Amino acid sequence: MRVRLQTEPFDAAAEVAALTGGRTDVGAVVTFTGICRASEGGEPVTAMTLEHYPGMAEAEIARHVEEAERRWPLLGVRVIHRYGRLVPGEPIVLVVTASAHRHDAFAAAEFLMDYLKTRAPFWKREERPDGARWVEAKAADDDAAARWSAPAPPRRDAAAE
Amino acid sequence: MRVRLQTEPFDAAAEVAALTGGRTDVGAVVTFTGICRASEGGEPVTAMTLEHYPGMAEAEIARHVEEAERRWPLLGVRVIHRYGRLVPGEPIVLVVTASAHRHDAFAAAEFLMDYLKTRAPFWKREERPDGARWVEAKAADDDAAARWSAPAPPRRDAAAE
Amino acid sequence: MKILYFAWMRERVGKAEEDVTPPAEVATVAQLVEWLAGRGEEYAHAFANPKIVRAAIDRTHVKPDAPIAGAREIAFFPPMTGG
Amino acid sequence: MKILYFAWMRERVGKAEEDVTPPAEVATVAQLVEWLAGRGEEYAHAFANPKIVRAAIDRTHVKPDAPIAGAREIAFFPPMTGG
DSSP states (O other): OOEEEESSOOOHHHHHHHHHTTOSOOOEEEEEEEEOOSEETTEEOOEEEEEEOTTHHHHHHHHHHHHHHHHSOEEEEEEEEEOEEEOTTOEEEEEEEEESSHHHHHHHHHHHHHHHHHTSOEEEEEEETTEEEEOOOOHHHHHHHHTTSSSOOOOOOGGGO | OOEEEESSOOOHHHHHHHHHTTOSOOOEEEEEEEEOOSEETTEEOOEEEEEEOTTHHHHHHHHHHHHHHHHSOEEEEEEEEEOEEEOTTOEEEEEEEEESSHHHHHHHHHHHHHHHHHTSOEEEEEEETTEEEEOOOOHHHHHHHHTTSSSOOOOOOGGGO | OEEEEOHHHHHHHTOSEEEOOOOTTOOBHHHHHHHHHTTOHHHHHHTSOGGGOEEEETTEEEOTTOBOTTOSEEEEEOSOOOO | OEEEEOHHHHHHHTOSEEEOOOOTTOOBHHHHHHHHHTTOHHHHHHTSOGGGOEEEETTEEEOTTOBOTTOSEEEEEOSOOOO
16 A cells, blocks of 8 residues: 555664565655654643544545656655644655656655645644644745646656656 | 664664654654666666775765754755675665754755765766766766756745644 | 534534535635534634635545535545644 | 876876875966876876866865965876766
8 A cells, every 4th residue: 555544653774674575666766754742832742643644644645645746756755644632753744756867766755745744634742831722834835835736847857867 | 883884784764763763843754765776878787886985085074064054954864875896786875864843854865866876986986788988977966966066945934833 | 515623623513514505605715614603602613714714625625616516525624734 | 105097097197196296386286287187198188188188186176376385196087087
């Protein structure tokens, strides 16, 4: 399964091995791991609960994986997003992209993360010493996602890599 | 050691764990793995030998790690580059960057890879069915490295992440 | 049709889902929001700022002018904060 | 001073390193390249295209006009292909 939503932790190394094991066409693997932090905007965070829209979240992420595959010549993709309660230090999200050349793997991983931040139906509720509150969406994340809205960038010539 | 040159394989998961274990300030970890491919420019490659300049390679990479730390607020960096003979499917290079926010980790990892490709004193010799030959430097790699030569980009406001 | 609420909209409405049968003149998402907002104080609170309410019909993001005819499941939620 | 050669420059010169004592008028990297290229066919071959030869003095990249005075170790190599 290329897209997985789960409460349990993930094993990034196992996902990379599953994408690259036994093949010799992959030249670049980019792995992004998002981790729960103990502070946000200078204020302490003691835990975080991730709510999601079951069914839609999987479908929405899968659509973005397909879009990434249309934009860049990828040889493998994995997206794992956890939900439920997480404490600081715990991993939240994993994106792995594999391609022949590094620029495609980097771009696809950034694209997927920018979209996960703004379009995947997840909502974070932070527990702070003075109570819990829902995290507000950030304009910077919308801006980051918007940069991909232009027509797909020209593919780099693979032979020139 | 943040920069290591070695003949033996590396363990990306162990490097990530060393950077993130026991801390709760890291929100984003980007890992890049470069892998030896079985073909280049449409022609088969049966193996590759990486020659390097001992002493200078370590120093040159360490300087670029320091430059990355000046440009982005990083919480950890690892660069491991292998040398010697490698066959297709074997990992060549590992870059790990850790930061509070994803854009900094992505940018620093791309910066380090672009510089490794063009400024670190390594030379690849490919073995092909019709003989061995030294890999020629690619203009696309010089172009990729050149985009970092402008003054350091403005840091994104961490609170806006 | 089935209506789902997520995050603080779920908390404000006081339920995660419900079945509703809006009158025939409720044709778009925006009209459904207006109709739901009139169903009581908890709904008025949840839909107090329609501009930041996001909607999905049958698990696909839609805009306020999307028609709701034929929809089986309509979800309302705040801007997303995943990743 | 010690001269190092890497990759195909090492192969063409036929050695990885050597100690040389250029005459006093050889003051820059470019002048050293010219002097080395005159030492024999293998050197002429290695330095046939000075434009693509890269140099480092004491393990730091330098340009052709860099002075060599005081250098302990000067390395010559083709454009790098790491990563």
